[in-house]
Amino acid sequence: MTATQERPADAVEKEIGRDRRRKEDQRLITGRTRWTDNITLPGMLHLAMVRSPFAHAKIVSIDTSAAKQSTNVVDVLTGADLGESLGVNINAWPITPDQVTPNHSPMPSDRVAFAGEIVAVVVARTAAEARDAAELVDVEYDELPAALDLKRSAADEVLAHPDLGTNKSAYWVFDSGEAGTGGSVEDAIAKARTDGIVLEREYRQQRLIPAFMEPRSTVVDPTGEQITMWSATQIPHILRFALAATTGVPESKIRVIAPDVGGGFGGKLQTTPEEWITWAVARRLGKPAKYTETRSESLMAGHHGRDQWQRLTLAAEKDGTVTGFKVDLLADLGAYVSLVGGGVPVLGAFMFNSIYKFPAYRFAVQTVLTNKTWTDAYRGAGRPEATYAIERMMDELAAEVGVDPLEIREKNWIKHEEFPFTTVAGLEYDSGNYEAATARAKEMLGYDELRAEQRRRRESGDPVQLGIGVSTFTEMCGLAPSRVLGQLDYGAGGWEHASVRMLATGKVEVVTGTSAHGQGHETAFSQIVADRLGVAFEDVEVLHGDTQVAPKGMDTYGSRSLVVGGEAMVRAADKVIEKAKPIAAHLLEASVDDLEFSGGRFSVRGTDQGMAIGEVALATFAAHNLPDGVEASLDSDATFDPVAFNFPHGTHLCAMEVDTETGALKMRKYVCCDDIGNIINPLIVSGQVHGGLVQGIAQALWEEAVYDDSGTLVSGSFVDYLLPTAADTISFEIDHTTSPCTTNTLGTKGVGEAGTIASTPAVVNAVVDAVRHLGINDIQMPCTPERVWRAINGAGAGGSTEGAAMPHFESGGATGNQEQPGTSSTEGAGS
């Protein structure tokens, strides 16, 4: 055979680590896109939803007659009309065996449980005609009292679902004393009360809206042998399973396609009433049907995120050595237990101890049903909440002890030589170096200089004060080890699947079960496979997002695509090489044992004989001369199930200027040094970090889903829900240290959520740090100028933003540091 050297290893730059420009971009920058809403099929019908204006009401009657008479309306259907063909929207993660879970019909016919819930669907020839007719559907409601406030709902004052008898859905506990991973937190607190420090704080995680840029859209075509659903979803595979499980259509008769999907951030990690209704209507009418939500519908009825109250008790020695941490959460589920549901706070349960060596830890969460939009994953899902709590508390401890916030962290964190380290939450952190990331971040910020400036401003009484915020975060990601998910009662596994197909022409098709929606998988995965097989980056085609093309997968969320899906790809590629080896040996008339594979080429040791893997692929395709008993295919599959999560970490530092006269905030500088192990594509990583940062910063400063006292979402449009713009944000300085992950081949860790998880406490710590000398230790998120001003002027954490129309908490009734202005002390609870 030939001795061609198509791609000698030493002459070709490694793909991994290169800042490749993205393969995805050519289409996206020229408008050659396939968003679900772009799809038009012959005879396609358009849907419009009729939604409840009430948070909680009995449906007395629905009169569809006028709507049915409207121009080009094909049908108007209610829950009663569609009956069992509607299926149900499932909860895949009942966190306790006795979880109280309301039935979730996509379109209830008897009672609505949140404002925005669908009660009827109009089917017409055009979207405009459907919307016109939706206005004509006459629904008579009998309004019921609504459970809105989280704390009051937890006390069962008003029931979100009266038939259930309680709003309390599940109570989930992790206790290091009981689990054997640490001591008793109560003992630690008791001891600290006598001769140490006990800090008690209560923090609010406001409700957020994922607000992906592409509104959700679904097209269903029932005309083929298989029913096809296109959907703007992160989870085509889970969606297919859930359709089969709940609507009686065999899984093999369902094809789900996630075409171009315009962002998700967890917001498209859902199986939605809108998808189920479109499915049912298309099947009933036998015609293709499309539903695309308006932005207002998206904000009102797409799932929300966060929404917790966190009660925190930290025990420490007088020198600042933490001896125990106790976490009590209330988590608002909204009206239904969504796909992941109460699993979101549980994903944070193992992370409140973060990078620290706490000897005792207890976490408890009560999930609560209310008459508001359901909540589920939003970028970080549980881990931003945990990081916020502990990083705020570490600043509080530093203030109490009277040392720099970084010093108190270093006193308590895991030293780099102590890895692998098993935490008090029972997780084994494989690698990390908090000292190195922190040193680099300090240097990038100019930490010492800014501290000196802060002192000067304080001493001179400058009306503009400077604050420096610290967040030394870690997270667990790469969902996930199936065994662990099973132990946590999640309804599915966390493996990922990949196939590598060697085409006769030398091209390589890679199929992944992950489902990108902006992450750049086609580029990064091409780099991985190009290196592994020694083929050109351009010759690798990554296929995904269609259950007929990528039949197996667990989709994209939880920073899992690279660390789980990428590893599956590595293993499939390695199998290709193993399958090619005996064929190459046969063709080269050499022993398998004498072959080595490097740079895409099999060569015979000690000779100049060799052949490229593409040549082996062509010979295998021809199959004229294969060894006996060897199949004529190099194609290989792999399913990878990690043994552990992975644990990216980093140090984020933020400098904020606070105008103490007006409460105005200005971000002066934001730097971060993240350790995400080995990096495949630094350009894509930078994008993930920047975008993540702004989402986390937005929680700290701007965003909040606000309901009025009748349960109407008043921040239900982009006029009212404050998504940051280019003019609100600054440029960032980012860098990396590298502690390779030890539980996957490439040494990679997740990065998709890191920025969001880390940044929120860095910003709020900076704001509080700027005004701490004025006696302030808390400002509730979002830290609006009004709240900052109120805090400075002696009104506690700044109070709610709901205004006089809706006292969010009973005047003086609740305890805690984040209270209505004028009803609580300036210092907050427990300090």
Added chain:
Amino acid sequence: MTRISLTVDGARVSDDVEPRMLLVQYLRERLGKTGTVIGCDTSNCGACTVHLNGTSVKSCNVLAVQADGAEVTTIEGLATDGQLHPVQEAFRECHGLQCGFCTPGMIMQSVDLLNDNPKPTEEEIRLGLEGNLCRCTGYHNIVRAVQHASGQGVTS
């Protein structure tokens, strides 16, 4: 129905439209110009930005009948003779997009910004893009892309 005639991406088109039809609906539903997308219903997001007689507009905020006789350029008509516009090229070069949904509007607005101000400062870029929302990039690399397209040095 009202008859309108206009030029879209260099092609002359003529249709009967309902007076209430928005320009963005006309582009997407009648002409199949689905490169231009709809991201909101309050004119905040800018995803639907196109050029109307050489100036950027949010096409959800213009009635199709208002475009009668006009020249409209969408993201699909920005490249000429197979050559990407420098702003398109810059968005790819600087990783100024992730999911790509805001990108058509963001690019069209950036082109307009640079037409008005060929050498903008970072602050001028940020203010000039204030009417376009992006949820993926945190704007950092979008700002870099506009700097790059303007021929100015790009910081990290």
